[in-house]
Amino acid sequence: MKCRIPALLLVLVLAGPGFAAERIHFLIPGGAGGGWDATARGVGEALARAGAIDASSYENLSGGGGARALSHLIETADRQQNTLMISSSPIILRSLRKIYPQSYHDIVPVASVVVDYGALVVRVDSLYLKWQDVVDDFSNNPRGVNVAGGSSRASTDHIVAALAFQKSGLDARQLKYIPYNAGAHAMVGLLSGETQILSTGLSEAIALADQGEVRILATTAPERLERVPDIPTLTEQGVPAVFSNWRGFFAAPGTTDTQRLQFERILAGMYETEEWQSVRESRGWTDFFVAGDDFVAFLNQQEQEMSALLQELGFLN
Amino acid sequence: MIDGIITGLYTAFSPINLMMVLLGCFAGTFIGMLPGLGPVSAIALMIPITYGLDPASGLILIAGVYYGAVFGGSTSAILINAPGVSGAVATAFDGYPLAQSGRAGKALAIAAYSSFAGGTIGAVLLLVFVPILAKVSLSFQSADYFALMLFGCTAIAAFSGKGQVLKAILMTLLGLMLATVGEDPSGIQRFTFGNADLYDGISFLLLSMATFALAEALIVILKNAGGSAPASNLHSSSLGSLSVSREERNDIAPAVARSSILGFFVGILPGAGATIASFLAYGMERNLAPDDKQDEFGRGSYRGLAAPETANNAASTGSFVPLLTLGIPGSATTAVMLGALLSYGVQPGPRLYIDNPAVFWSVIISMYVGNIVLLVLNLPLIPYISKLLRVPRQLLTPIILFFSLMGVYLVSFNTVDLTMMVVIGVIAVVFRVLDYPLAPLLLGFILGGMLEDNLRRALLIWDGSFAFLWQRPITLTIMIITLLTLMVPMVSTLRGGRRFRHPDTMSE
Amino acid sequence: MMYLLNNKDRVGSLLILVFAIVYLKYALGLPLDPTAGDDSFNARTLPVGLSIAAIAFALLELIVSTRRAGDGRINAAVQGFSWLPTLLLVLSMAVYAFVFDSLGFILASYLFLHSGFLILGERRLLLSATVALALVMFLWSMLTQAFGIYLDSGDLFRFLAGLSN
Numbered sequence: 007m008k009c010r011i012p013a014l015l016l017v018l019v020l021a022g023p024g025f026a027a028e029r030i031h032f033l034i035p036g037g038a039g040g041g042w043d044a045t046a047r048g049v050g051e052a053l054a055r056a057g058a059i060d061a062s063s064y065e066n067l068s069g070g071g072g073a074r075a076l077s078h079l080i081e082t083a084d085r086q087q088n089t090l091m092i093s094s095s096p097i098i099l100r101s102l103r104k105i106y107p108q109s110y111h112d113i114v115p116v117a118s119v120v121v122d123y124g125a126l127v128v129r130v131d132s133l134y135l136k137w138q139d140v141v142d143d144f145s146n147n148p149r150g151v152n153v154a155g156g157s158s159r160a161s162t163d164h165i166v167a168a169l170a171f172q173k174s175g176l177d178a179r180q181l182k183y184i185p186y187n188a189g190a191h192a193m194v195g196l197l198s199g200e201t202q203i204l205s206t207g208l209s210e211a212i213a214l215a216d217q218g219e220v221r222i223l224a225t226t227a228p229e230r231l232e233r234v235p236d237i238p239t240l241t242e243q244g245v246p247a248v249f250s251n252w253r254g255f256f257a258a259p260g261t262t263d264t265q266r267l268q269f270e271r272i273l274a275g276m277y278e279t280e281e282w283q284s285v286r287e288s289r290g291w292t293d294f295f296v297a298g299d300d301f302v303a304f305l306n307q308q309e310q311e312m313s314a315l316l317q318e319l320g321f322l323n
Numbered sequence: 324m325i326d327g328i329i330t331g332l333y334t335a336f337s338p339i340n341l342m343m344v345l346l347g348c349f350a351g352t353f354i355g356m357l358p359g360l361g362p363v364s365a366i367a368l369m370i371p372i373t374y375g376l377d378p379a380s381g382l383i384l385i386a387g388v389y390y391g392a393v394f395g396g397s398t399s400a401i402l403i404n405a406p407g408v409s410g411a412v413a414t415a416f417d418g419y420p421l422a423q424s425g426r427a428g429k430a431l432a433i434a435a436y437s438s439f440a441g442g443t444i445g446a447v448l449l450l451v452f453v454p455i456l457a458k459v460s461l462s463f464q465s466a467d468y469f470a471l472m473l474f475g476c477t478a479i480a481a482f483s484g485k486g487q488v489l490k491a492i493l494m495t496l497l498g499l500m501l502a503t504v505g506e507d508p509s510g511i512q513r514f515t516f517g518n519a520d521l522y523d524g525i526s527f528l529l530l531s532m533a534t535f536a537l538a539e540a541l542i543v544i545l546k547n548a549g550g551s552a553p554a555s556n557l558h559s560s561s562l563g564s565l566s567v568s569r570e571e572r573n574d575i576a577p578a579v580a581r582s583s584i585l586g587f588f589v590g591i592l593p594g595a596g597a598t599i600a601s602f603l604a605y606g607m608e609r610n611l612a613p614d615d616k617q618d619e620f621g622r623g624s625y626r627g628l629a630a631p632e633t634a635n636n637a638a639s640t641g642s643f644v645p646l647l648t649l650g651i652p653g654s655a656t657t658a659v660m661l662g663a664l665l666s667y668g669v670q671p672g673p674r675l676y677i678d679n680p681a682v683f684w685s686v687i688i689s690m691y692v693g694n695i696v697l698l699v700l701n702l703p704l705i706p707y708i709s710k711l712l713r714v715p716r717q718l719l720t721p722i723i724l725f726f727s728l729m730g731v732y733l734v735s736f737n738t739v740d741l742t743m744m745v746v747i748g749v750i751a752v753v754f755r756v757l758d759y760p761l762a763p764l765l766l767g768f769i770l771g772g773m774l775e776d777n778l779r780r781a782l783l784i785w786d787g788s789f790a791f792l793w794q795r796p797i798t799l800t801i802m803i804i805t806l807l808t809l810m811v812p813m814v815s816t817l818r819g820g821r822r823f824r825h826p827d828t829m830s831e
Numbered sequence: 832m833m834y835l836l837n838n839k840d841r842v843g844s845l846l847i848l849v850f851a852i853v854y855l856k857y858a859l860g861l862p863l864d865p866t867a868g869d870d871s872f873n874a875r876t877l878p879v880g881l882s883i884a885a886i887a888f889a890l891l892e893l894i895v896s897t898r899r900a901g902d903g904r905i906n907a908a909v910q911g912f913s914w915l916p917t918l919l920l921v922l923s924m925a926v927y928a929f930v931f932d933s934l935g936f937i938l939a940s941y942l943f944l945h946s947g948f949l950i951l952g953e954r955r956l957l958l959s960a961t962v963a964l965a966l967v968m969f970l971w972s973m974l975t976q977a978f979g980i981y982l983d984s985g986d987l988f989r990f991l992a993g994l995s996n
Contacts, residue, residue: 031981037734039367039659051371065981067736070519071506074737077519085989105512105522152784159510159864184780185508190651190658194593197649200464200784214650217672288666321510354978368978489892490840493847496885500854503878509864511874514857544951545917718962721947724924725940729970732931733980741928749921756908757843775877787871 029061030272033091035075037068045253046092048285049119049276056279058272072097073106079258080112086258090116090269094253096162098309102316103160114261115301116269118254119276120286121294124166124226125208126240129196130218137224137243140203141174148180154201156189160321163192165312166226166249167205168319170240173247178319196220207251208234209290226250231292250308252294254301270297327680328450331688334379343380344387344689344696351391352701356399358407358532358730362392366659370666378667379685385663386693389656390442393639394697397434397632402427402711403723405536407730409527409769410597410639413605413631415535416481416762420623425562427709432565433625434632435701437579441633442694444583445590445640449687457648457673460591465780466791468594470801472774475599477808478606479763481620481627491763494754498767499774501525508776520739528734530768532727533744534761538751540723543716545752562709565702571625578608578626579633586634590641593653594777597638598769604634610808621762636694643690647671647683838903840896848889855882919950935985940967 030053032046043066050062067075072093079091091113101109128134134143144151155163164185168178186192189206193214196204204211204220208227212234214220224240226249231237240247255273257266276282277293286293296304316322334340347369354365365388373381393410400406401418414434421430449456463471476495483491504514505524515521567575582604589600608630609620620627645651650672652658664671669682676683714722731744751761785791793799836842858878896903927943934942944963953959974980 038364039655039662043367044662047371063981064979065736065983068523069735069737070522073519073522103510107519149786158506158508161510182783184783185776186780187508187776188658190653191594193651194461194645194653195465195780197651198461198464200780213670214672216670217650217674219649219673288668290665360978368980371979489888489895490843493844493885493888493892496881496888497847497850500851500878500881500885503881507874509874511862511864513861513874513878514854541917541920544920545912545914547913715953717951717953718948718959720951721920721944722966724920724947725944725966728924728927728943729940733974736983738928738931741931742925745921745924745928748924753846754843757839757905758908759843778877779872782872 028059029063029088030059030269031086031089032062032064033075033079033086033089034064034066035068035072035091035093036066038066042092042094042253044289045120045291046090048289048291049092049255049273049282052276052279052282052285053272055281056276058275058279071100071105073100073108076106076108076113079256080108083258083260087261087265089258090255091257092253092255095249095251095308098305098312099161099165099316102309102313103321110256110305113259114257114266115305116255116257116266117273117297117301118252118294118304119273120253120291122207122209122251122253122292123231124163124170124249124251125206125211125237126167126170126223126225127193127196127204127206127211127215127220128202128223129199130221132202132221134202134223136238137170137174137240137245140223141171141176144171144176148177149182151203152182152184152201153203153205154184154186154192154195155205156186156192158185159183160316160319162251163189163205165315167203169226169247169249169315170205170224170245172315172318173240173245178315193220208237209292212290233292250294252296252304254296266298273297327684328688330681331685334685335383335688335692340380340383340689340692341696343376343384344692345700347384347387347389348391348693348697348700349387351388351393352395352398352697353391354388355392355395355407357395357733358399358405358536358727359528359733360392360730361396361408361656362389363655363659364733365389365392366656366663370659370663373663378669379689381667382663382669382686383689383692385660386689387696389639389660389690390438390693390697393636394435394438394701397438397635398431398708399726401430401434401628402709403536403726404539405723405727405730406531407528409531410601410635412531412535412598412762412765412769413478413601414628414635416605416621416631417619417624417627419539420621421625421628422709422712424623426564426623427562427712428564428705429567430628431705431709432567432702433575433628435698435705436567437575437582437629437632438636439694439698440579441583441586441636441638442640442691444580445587445637446687446691446694448584448587448637449640449644453644453648453676456591456644459588460593460645460649460651460653463592463594463797464795465594465777465784466795467797467801468592469774469777469781470792470798470805471589471592471595471599472770472777474801474805474808475602475606475770476766476774477805478602478609479766480808481606481609482760482763487760490759494759494761494763495767498764498769499771501530501764502768502771503775508779520737520743524772525743525768526731526734526740527769529731529740529744530747531765532731533747534751534765536723536727537744537748538755538761540720540727541748541752542755544720545756547716562712565705575625575629578630581611582608582630582633583637586637587641589634590638591644593642593645593651594773595638596642596654597635599773600634600638600641601631602766602770604630606808610811621760640690643687647686648673648676650675837905838896839905839908840903841893842905844889844892844896847885848893851882851885851889855879855886858882916950916952920947923947923950931985932983933986935988936982937967937971938985938987940970 034043034046036042053059054062100106134140153167157163164183171181172178189210195201208225215222222237227239228248354360369388373384396408396411397414400411400415401422404419406412406415418430479491479495586600589595608626642657645653646657652661731740781791861875863873923946931939941963948959
């Protein structure tokens with residue numbers, strides 16, 4: 007999808023002039039210092055410093071694992087014309103599990119900006135050298151493979167691991183998932199030896215893999231990434247498990263097409279700026295610009311896949 | 324290594340960087356005094372501001388903000404019984420009673436000296452042991468953390484004197500029960516009644532502001548007919564005095580030494596951290612104190628103030644071990660610190676120490692410089708800060724209430740939390756009137772979540788068997804220490820069993 | 832009955848007892864993860880254990896406390912309490928929470944502080960107004976201008992100014 011950006015940019019730039027980008031109000035469903043917060047502020051700072059917008063403000067509205075911000079955006083839609091809410095894959099999972107009373111269908115998807123892929127990680131001294139080793143071990147003794155993750159059951163890390171096991175032809179219900187309350191603690195769980203595999207975000211794992219602390223067995227990316235060409239995907243190991251944890255922006259319901267296109271244009275222009283490139287470098291993010299109808303189609307597809315998986319795991323009836 | 328240390332020192336003491344650290348300490352102290360804005364938000368708010376600076380200056384500014392915010396948190400805990408971060412809860416246990424008895428300046432000074440000592444001893448330990456510490460960080464598993472949290476609960480013994488044992492246990496259980504509200508590790512909503520405001524559970528700040536700051540402010544009004552004068556003993560001229568006598572220093576020093584070592588090693592463990600360290604140090608010092616000093620704990624003991632303050636800061640220094648040597652942030656504070664480091668292009672991890680010792684040491688030294696500057700900057704300010712208590716009661720109380728409410732609002736931006744806080748505050752006042760201690764409630768609440776998480780993980784990993792209790796040496800050791808700690812006060816309670824028939828007059 | 836309840840320890844343990852029973856009732860109704868299968872420790876285990884322990888200890892305290900006399904009396908403890916200002920303060924906090932979203936931070940906080948000063952007997956109106964206004968404005972400007980924290984301006988302000996966000 008990345009290759010489409012230049013063409014898209016060209017179109018947007020040609021159609022561009024004449025739009026005065028006033029200000030953007032970023033609605034962040036989590037507290038200061040979290041992942042959503044960092045992305046929204048990173049995007050906002052880059053846009054402001056590049057002069058694409060005049061001003062930006064950030065509203066941290068945590069609560070209900072993101073449900074409060076979503077309801078807020080819907081309830082106060084008539085005064086949120088300048089608002090972009092940041093969200094990510096969990097919005098789909100949590101809506102499916104009815105933790106959120108609403109879903110992305112109730113708001114206006116604008117564009118996804120960055121992506122992280124799932125990573126399956128082992129200690130450097132692990133006997134697992136490739137994904138197949140895990141599959142073999144699990145087939146012999148499912149209770150002997152402890153999989154750590156930084157979120158509760160049926161959340162992203164669990165889902166990524168379950169997807170990998172399911173697509174390897176195993177019974178994902180038998181997966182022994184050990185939940186920690188943060189990715190960092192799950193990493194400690196792996197390194198301390200109490201779990202054998204860690205399911206986490208690739209960007210979190212790369213830093214430690216670079217330092218020789220852990221080995222990444224496989225990612226859920228569709229193909230190998232430019233930044234880490236040595237890390238194999240599950241797909242190429244014969245397991246068609248692809249999962250993209252996107253982070254993107256949504257506008258309030260009732261947002262006009264003109265306004266939505268303007269948001270889209272502003273965001274599309276961001277990738278060219280030096281400011282963005284330095285933010286992205288330091289944070290280890292991967293660009294992932296999918297906007298408009300493509301974004302909606304992408305969301306629908308992910309929702310379908312997640313729904314099927316949750317159903318098979320028994321989290322949905 | 325020496326080269327790295329010298330380069331680090333050289334960078335840290337350049338005029339511009341000293342300016343930065345001064346600025347940071349000042350801003351940090353102010354931010355930290357507002358209950359809702361602890362070290363985490365202080366650093367998160369500073370990152371965009373420091374963006375244009377060169378990495379060394381930026382880091383040093385952040386270090387100043389960090390130590391300033393930690394000290395600011397202790398200040399509000401001591402002066403108005405408002406511990407805005409969980410690491411400052413144990414500081415309020417004895418710091419607030421000290422301030423109330425007209426020794427606010429002294430309490431703040433002891434807090435500043437202890438934090439400094441904790442930070443310094445922590446930094447020395449870091450310097451000497453850094454190559455082997457990473458292994459220590461990874462030696463604890465969930466079963467061991469479970470035992471450690473259980474051990475942390477023994478700190479409630481400090482509130483169980485004089486026929487209060489059952490009440491302290493009941494309040495701890497109440498705290499543990501409140502901690503179960505929200506989503507559990509298996510993804511199930513507990514006690515949320517379908518209300519999205521409860522999904523994330525009750526926030527620590529809400530509970531601590533309601534049961535400590537708000538309840539205390541209301542009790543004062545309830546008991547003192549709201550006269551226009553401040554509480555009488557606050558007139559004493561020693562309110563702002565910093566002087567600590569030689570005798571007192573000798574009394575505190577061993578506690579500081581023990582607590583900094585304990586704090587540092589607990590801080591190294593990514594799953595424990597500064598809060599646990601402060602509780603453990605508090606409990607340890609009370610158990611070690613001679614009988615006559617033991618009763619002072621919770622009513623204004625110098626040791627009881629120095630121990631958690633020291634441990635808290637030594638643990639904060641210790642928490643840089645997993646961050647810098649493994650690249651793993653063990654706490655919310657080190658997580659946001661990692662974000663700051665990354666934005667300056669510093670990737671912590673084992674390679675940082677080997678490939679780039681200059682950066683490694685300049686991070687540590689800039690943290691340490693923050694510690695020094697804070698002491699130098701704050702000691703002269705303490706007399707002025709403590710005069711806050713001279714503000715007439717009819718003005719001070721509404722201001723305290725306002726700051727507690729604002730603090731809670733700034734965490735969630737949710738007015739439902741404010742309503743919940745008022746309700747819990749009123750319930751807390753009822754328990755205060757009934758002489759039920761509230762500190763065990765908060766302690767149980769803080770430890771409850773970690774206790775359950777670790778126990779459930781341990782049981783999952785051990786396939787439902789409790790064998791880890793005797794098969795893991797670390798778990799077994801901590802469990803034995805816990806049992807011993809529990810036995811000692813129980814034996815003395817049994818010896819003093821007659822107290823049930825002749826209860827002491829209400830001591831608080 | 833009233834005589835029996837006139838004891839601080841007993842009333843406290845009774846309150847916890849009632850809470851623990853209600854909590855236990857809900858704990859027993861907690862949903863279980865259908866996929867967790869044979870996990871011995873589930874979402875109910877700890878809550879049920881805690882509430883049973885709390886019930887046991889509360890009953891114990893109820894029994895033990897009957898042996899104590901004298902100082903535990905509630906009416907003695909609350910003698911001389913100034914109820915009115917305390918109740919008014921609690922009320923003003925509740926009102927503050929209630930009107931915060933509509934009046935916005937500045938106005939709601941100002942009113943709360945000023946009424947707090949009044950309730951506690953501060954009669955110098957000018958002083959109260961100055962202190963309250965200065966504090967609120969200082970905090971507001973620090974939070975919004977220096978730290979860039981977004982504070983909602985409130986429905987009233989929006990209505991008057993006809994602004995969005």
